[in-house]
Amino acid sequence: MQTTQVYAVNRDTTNCLEVRTEQIAEPPAGHVRIQVEAAGVSYGDLLFQRGVVPGGPKPPFVPGCDLTGVVESVGAGVTGLEPGQRVAALVVKGGYTTAINLPAQRVVPVPDGVGAVNVAAVSLNYFIAYQMLHRVAQVRSGQRILVHGASGGVGLAFLQLAEHVGGVTVFGTASAANLDVVRRHGAVAIDYRAEDFANVVRGSVSDGELNPFTAYDENGTVDAAFDPIGGPHFWRSYSVLARGGRLVAYGQNDALRDGKPNAFIGLVGFLGGIVAPKLRPDGRKTGFYNAWSLEKKEPQAYREDLTEVLNLVSADKIAPRSVRTVTMSEIPAAFADLERGRVTGKIVLDCTA
Numbered sequence: 013m014q015t016t017q018v019y020a021v022n023r024d025t026t027n028c029l030e031v032r033t034e035q036i037a038e039p040p041a042g043h044v045r046i047q048v049e050a051a052g053v054s055y056g057d058l059l060f061q062r063g064v065v066p067g068g069p070k071p072p073f074v075p076g077c078d079l080t081g082v083v084e085s086v087g088a089g090v091t092g093l094e095p096g097q098r099v100a101a102l103v104v105k106g107g108y109t110t111a112i113n114l115p116a117q118r119v120v121p122v123p124d125g126v127g128a129v130n131v132a133a134v135s136l137n138y139f140i141a142y143q144m145l146h147r148v149a150q151v152r153s154g155q156r157i158l159v160h161g162a163s164g165g166v167g168l169a170f171l172q173l174a175e176h177v178g179g180v181t182v183f184g185t186a187s188a189a190n191l192d193v194v195r196r197h198g199a200v201a202i203d204y205r206a207e208d209f210a211n212v213v214r215g216s217v218s219d220g221e222l223n224p225f226t227a228y229d230e231n232g233t234v235d236a237a238f239d240p241i242g243g244p245h246f247w248r249s250y251s252v253l254a255r256g257g258r259l260v261a262y263g264q265n266d267a268l269r270d271g272k273p274n275a276f277i278g279l280v281g282f283l284g285g286i287v288a289p290k291l292r293p294d295g296r297k298t299g300f301y302n303a304w305s306l307e308k309k310e311p312q313a314y315r316e317d318l319t320e321v322l323n324l325v326s327a328d329k330i331a332p333r334s335v336r337t338v339t340m341s342e343i344p345a346a347f348a349d350l351e352r353g354r355v356t357g358k359i360v361l362d363c364t365a
């Protein structure tokens with residue numbers, strides 16, 4: 013059987029992606045072969061291709077962190093999965109393909125009636141938001157949280173999932189054009205270009221003058237802050253945590269700005285925002301969430317949480333802001349739009365086109 017894939021062939025901004033056709037083997041024991049219908053196209057794919065994520069894949073590799081499709085054949089020893097069944101999976105790479113062999117335990121059945129594009133539009137963003145909200149920060153009713161990039165793919169997922177928890181006060185940062193979306197989901201919207209989010213969050217509980225030397229220690233107010241921005245931004249998010257609060261860092265968007273990778277920003281974020289605060293005995297916690305490390309530690313959580321996200325889609329309880337489908341030959345244009353911050357909603361690769 014043949015498979016067509018999009019390869020990232022270098023770290024450049026142009027001519028970095030190539031469509032190739034290859035043979036795919038029969039699924040080995042314990043694996044299933046999936047005829048892929050759709051895959052998510054994410055900002056994280058671009059960061060991998062540019063090489064700004066430490067430990068990320070090296071070219072040539074096939075990007076794409078989530079996919080959905082139909083089981084085409086099963087390897088020896090696989091039970092509970094049959095040809096013709098629609099399934100979904102998260103992968104570190106390999107999503108931009110028409111067929112793939114995956115270990116059966118990575119694959120989760122999709123509820124009846126949920127289309128492939130809908131699955132690909134939510135799998136990664138809502139899965140990671142769900143894990144950070146529930147597994148890592150264990151957010152519950154009555155708490156206050158800060159969500160950066162709140163109108164983006166993962167940010168909006170946080171907002172919608174927090175609505176389901178109920179009784180959570182959410183502060184969401186976005187640019188001016190996107191504040192309405194944040195408000196529509198019940199969050200306090202903060203224009204991160206025009207306002208200092210830390211002042212807005214702290215001001216919501218105190219009108220007092222902030223002492224710049226003590227503010228970080230005494231005026232924290234949120235139980236959890238979710239930050240994909242990176243660099244010194246991690247420290248600022250940590251600064252608004254209440255005692256016992258948790259910074260969940262999960263991206264380093266600032267490590268790629270205006271098309272230029274900046275590894276130094278990544279290091280500053282990691283050392284200054286994650287490691288240094290751990291040395292302060294102030295009862296606040298920091299950590300970098302990584303979907304794949306958590307999965308190694310808790311494989312059952314991966315299956316449970318992805319299944320829960322698919323059930324929420326099936327029940328129409330979550331949905332991205334908008335979905336734009338692209339073909340393999342349109343991925344370079346999609347990457348360019350992601351890089352320029354021109355994407356609202358989710359891009360999905362239609363692997364059947």
Ligand SMILES: NC(=O)c1ccc[n+]([C@@H]2O[C@H](COP(=O)([O-])OP(=O)(O)OC[C@H]3O[C@@H](n4cnc5c(N)ncnc54)[C@H](OP(=O)(O)O)[C@@H]3O)[C@@H](O)[C@H]2O)c1
Pocket residue numbers: 054055056059136137140160161162163164165166167185186187188190204240241262263264265301302303304353355357
């Ligand atoms: N750790 C993991 O396991 C894991 C897995 C998958 C993805 N990720 C990460 O998740 C992150 C988010 O992905 P995504 O698909 O949601 O991206 P996205 O849809 O492009 O959203 C990013 C948002 O960030 C906002 N933004 C940019 N600079 C900002 C700033 N200084 N302050 C506040 N908001 C700012 C933008 O808002 P405006 O447009 O309003 O300016 C944009 O909506 C990426 O960094 C990706 O690498 C992590």
